[in-house]
Amino acid sequence: MMIRKNTTENLVFTMLLCMVSVLSQAQSPGGFKGKVIDQGTKQPIAGASVQIGNTKSGTVTDSLGNFEIRNIPAGTFSVTVSSIGFQEKNISELLVAPNKTTYLEIELMEAVAKLNDVVVKAFRGENNPLTPVSTFSYSREEIFRNPGAQGDIMRALSSLPGVVSSGAQFSAIAARGQGTQDNVYMVDDMPVFNLSHLEAEGFNSGFNDPNGGRFSIFAPRIIDNVQFQNGGFDAVYGRRSSSYLGLGIKEGNRENWSFAGQFDLLGATLIADGPLSSKTSVFASARYQNFALLQRILQQTNPVSIGFGDYLVKTTTQLNAKNKLTFIAMFNPEAPSRSIDDIESGYNIQEDNSAGTMLFNHRGSKGLVGLNLRTLINNSSYIKNVLYFRSSTVDNSFGHFTPLLDHEGVVLDPKYGRFEDDLRTIKNNQQEIGYRSIYTKRFNKVTLTAGIDAAMMNLDYERRLKRTDTVYTFRSTDTRSAPDQYYQVLNPALYNARFDDNAFNGSGYVTLSWKVANGFTLNPGVRYDYTGFTEQHTISPRLSGSVLLNEKNSINFASGIYYQDAAFSDIAGQSAANNLKNERTFQNILGYKYQFSTDMKLVVEGWHKQFDDVVVQPNRVQSYLNNNGTGYAYGADISLTKRLSQKWYGQVSYSYKESKRDDNNGLGEYDYTFSIPHNFSLLGSYKPNNKWIFSGKFRYSTGRPADEYIVHADVLNNTDVLRYAQEITAVNGRRLNDYVSLDLRVDYNVLMKKGMFSAFIDLANINNQFNVNTEIFLPQTGGVYNVGLGVFPTFGVRIEL
Template sequence: MKYFSLEKGLILTLIFSMMSVLSVAQTMGNIKGKIIEQSTKQPMIGVTVQLDNTQKGAITDSDGTFLIENVPVGSYALTISFIGFQTKKVTDVIVSGNKTYYSEFELLDEVGELGEVTVQAFKGENNPVTPVSSFSYSREEIFRNAGSQGDIMRALAVLPGVVSAGAQFSAIAARGQGTQDNVYMVDDMPMFNLSHLEAEGIASGFNDPNGGRFSIFAPRVVDNVQFQNGGFDATFGRKSSSYLGLGIKEGNKESSSFSAQAELLGVTLIYDGPLSNKTSLFTSARYQNFAGVANLTGISNMGTITLSDFLVKTTTEINGKNKLSFIAMYNPESPSRSIDDIDPGTNVNDDNSAGLTLWDHRGSNALIGLNLRTLTSTSSFWKNVLYFRVSTVDNTFGYYTPSLAPDGEILDPEFGYHEDELRTIQNNQQEFGYRSIYTKNYENLTLTAGLDAIAINLDYERNLARVDTLYTFRSTDVRPDPSQYYQILDPARYNASFENTAFNGSAYVSLSWNVTNRLTLNPGLRYDYTGFAEQHTISPRLSGSLTLGDRQSINFATGIYYQDVAYSNIAAQSFGDVIKNERTIQNILGYKMQFSGDLKFVAEAWHKQFDDLIVQPNRIEGYLTNDGTGHAYGADFSLIKRLSKKYYGQVSYSYMQSVRDDNDGLGEYDFTFNIPHVFSVLGSYKPNDKWVLSAKFRYSTGRPIDDYIVHENVFNDLSMLRYSQELTSRNGRLLDDFVSFDIRADYNIRMKRSDLTVFLDITDIQNTFNVNFEQFIPLSGQVSRSGLGMFPTFGVKIEL
């Protein structure tokens, strides 16, 4: 027994000795990267790269690459500088033992006469091509955005002029328009929905204006974000409100890493590393189930909500002139609510009771694409993008009529009537697209010209199983008898079937002209052909910037923007009904003060005129027209401190008015996202390498919602007692103001072979119930409010 103990002791001593040696070997890492010029994509020679607060640094070689060796394990910031270019600050460069941090960075030309200010180049900002409404987020800033749970769409909701339905919704609406009006690009490929759980058909058969609930991107998948709140150039079109460009992280060419995150919401796995000496791989997989959050916050009867996100991206340096990226995404979701999810004792009038609706949803989005960038000369490059996008929706909606106590409490869900398949919607889309964009840089002029070609196939079917009774209706809806306080929906007026293919084509040219050292003009022209609308459109645009001394500039933009009809609306029309594209005329005038390289103040006033807006004459039918008009105007103010040291933050206020007129004789009304006052404050502080603390406060005026009156016993039969809701004024009243205070804390433990992070992220820590919409209950005549209070998540992340 003594021999065994001695042997075990010797073995343990040997193991600990080997670990000690390995620990010493693992305390150092390297930083490597490549610097290229933003306007030409050419590698830059002689660029200085300094590791802040150390004596270490490097100079780029003839390939634009640099290497800083033997850096102690930890978190660092890089300062990248070159004469004639904006200084770039890169924060939270994480060095792990025996690994090499690798990334590519772009440098922008100096901005006009801002010579006395060392302007730090954050992606997309301080770029003469995007002089107005331009904001960006780095990967680290997205991660630090309190209350967002790493969701990029929730992080964007604090930008000036941007709003969302809030609470459980994440889709954004910009400057008086809707959640479906934004240009979304992922690695230069167009996407039309970046959120899960957009409830098509949950109300009366049409898309929910609130948008989706959760982003399709797992935390730390998006490497950089570029957002323009209007005024974007002719390169982008087919949507009219804002531009959001997302860059997916490229794999590390030098070292591999694996991370796993387990939290209340689910599990995320990420691999990042080289595949070969020319190809890198970045891949992620996420599964989310909201049962844990529902149980913790006391939300009952919401059903089952699960979703997944899978992503693969490879990047290959074919040679010195050609770089090829491949991306594949698959995002399935399967929420459902059946009679088995309804608990006895639930009061149908309570908040978040989910009403009397049952549903079963099966949906997914998928994208496969190639992006080839070719350096055609020392002053030009050519980008070719090929992609295939698929979207499927298979929704079934039912209804149940439980036995209720006088106060609205469900006695027994099984004791009553329920119907699982009253309405069904199938919406399948396939899109094959090609984009070719050429950029040429001259001495005082940059030319961008391109072509887009898209083939779209739509397969849509909407069915009502039987004649249905609707207990919510507008005062203006046609009824056979004015004393009939309900509507009868016949399948002949609801059902629709559509299968067709169409072609969309676009051509565009855009210039960025440095007229003088102080004045830059960006004229552009875009042509679009829309196959389903059989419509040709021309969109002239102009933006510019005038510097006023060393720190200030005046910026402006104006132009025409056309928006394609949503595919689901096209498919829901009767044969021969053609809907035109909506038109928006935008005007923006702004002022910017650059206090320092990472601190700026921006004020912008804007106006929009809407024509040919799509309206729905009868809210229960799919028939649509282009009879709508409207206008919106407002002003945004923001003070933004970018992440360059240990902290970053933002204070913003927005004022907006958005009014529509369906030209149906009822006059103007406030648009759904007419939110006059929006205020937000966010901040993040990193006192040391262990802690990151973040907080965010948001306030906004309540959204408009229809006013109504309630009719009792509409069948004049107490044995079949039903109430109905007559909508008397379109958006005639307001929901309660939105208020949320969010916090996040991350504690990081750096080990020799791995990093361990424990985190807590809480949305609405004060637990204010923020209402998103209301549901009328025909059995009780009451309204159940749907919304969300506190929404927490916590977990642990380990990186190897």
């Protein structure tokens, strides 16, 4: 998506008009109320200190852990919560609205060791002895401020060390040499299938597109907290092997109602937040996004119709002193399409993002409904019981048209030859009803966590090719009927698949956190999984630990076996006699952490992974798969992080990684799709006062691996139907251009008498370098069109009452 210079000037002028001045009126004070609990046991903490920024406002909690601070001047403040024997907790930005009271439940983490000279602030999920390696977290405000992310949690994560996205237009993440489908995703302790919109299943010759989705299913300011672990996670989580991402949805305010609306270039988001009763609060949001206006501003020819929605409701009920119940419901529909009626003459099918001659229609949705009951058993233990239902529906059709072209590839008549939009269809409907029960008990020096997961999975899958088709991209080693046949025939008998069945998945796990000595913690654990569709039993032992050398230095490590369930679409595409196995990964991580100050740390980690039983596809025009693949990956990450605790936060990180795969087909090893040797990120955000926030981010990474190939002309020996073919001579034997992006964001906030007005500009890739993600071969011309993105702007306003 490239834009012209005059368009850029008009765009910047339009953005500046959005940064209007709003007169603030005399402000009434607000309040802050909540409860402080022990993160390990969920018990209330009496006598904890709660201090509001640099003001004189503060208090201590009562015997039940409750506190209340009144008459706080309206504005945004940092909050510090501390108690003897616990790590100090910092809340980066608390918004105190006029005439309103904000309610929060705050968790404190037990101190790792008795230290004299330094107090480490426990930003959520960090400095946890249970997760000593590769752990990062984001607060709600840090996500929103992340430049270029536009409030999208998945885009914000792409700046973390060891993490890469599929490209500028994608939000799905790939961690440490693995793919976008290899991550554990949990929302309020409930598993979800994926977290992104517009994942193009069936785009790659009818099989899964490895790039992942384009936009997160969560609107800005929906996620309250994020914990990300880039490998080495404990035995509580499984069935994926690369990374763990836990997201906490914001709970409703138990004290006052608030209403917010955000209106930007892509659509609108509405939020309602407040008490339903003295015991129950609700948080609800609705977002709809449509890209028509953005595509017109970017002057994209023949734009694709893109629209999606995200709808969420969460209630939180304090049933009594020991029981807390949350209910969550999410629905995320999407409907992009491109039909022959959308195609106009006069555009070059070889231009970037032209979409070539492809036609498609996609209807899909994701859903989650769940209950989470937390019960305090006694003063040292609690149990969580989670009941959920999740679903994912996909109904895709793909086709193409055969236009009349000039010699440069410009469309003269899009309806010249055959056009059909349902040559290939894919339906992939997945439903799962599941139950999780997790028990935690703290002893003198040991914390025990044990649990079970049980789920019944239904998979209804159909992949259909309407007629025999010709594929003009093939590998030199692919089977063809004759050596001089420079194309392959896609036969419905070898492509079509139909699967409709149920399977049971069961898991059990135990993990310990053992304080061997002051500053020395070991976390042994083991996980058992039964996977119904593969009829496989697996055992996954794991071990992690931390050695605190002194007040600021620590050594951290992790090692273990991780199994990954075979993808449902892969299972469904096989004959009954071909039973796929789960893939296995053996991970090792060794790291060093230096705590410069209470909110700044340096982390250096080296890691290695060994892959076995990797699912591979011997022939790209057949649905047959096997587990003959192997591979390995290794690398190192360095990051210096300044958490948001006062006026600024930032991070600088560098990652080196190599990821190799071998299909064991005689061709040897090759670079995996997400083998990105060099990845650098620099992020910073500064808030000089309560009105302005300035943020910037620079990213560089080595270009994605791409196939080496040669082009054959007139492969049908028919000059009236001229077709070219692409023969791949080396899988991922070269690289696309390096990825470079500079992102800038400006926020302007003004407190009003009864709320807040905000305006923002968020410019992704302001340097407007077209970052190529994929090349798509065009049989009509023998050329390619690039899939990627240049500058990606958005701007808008937000009003909170």
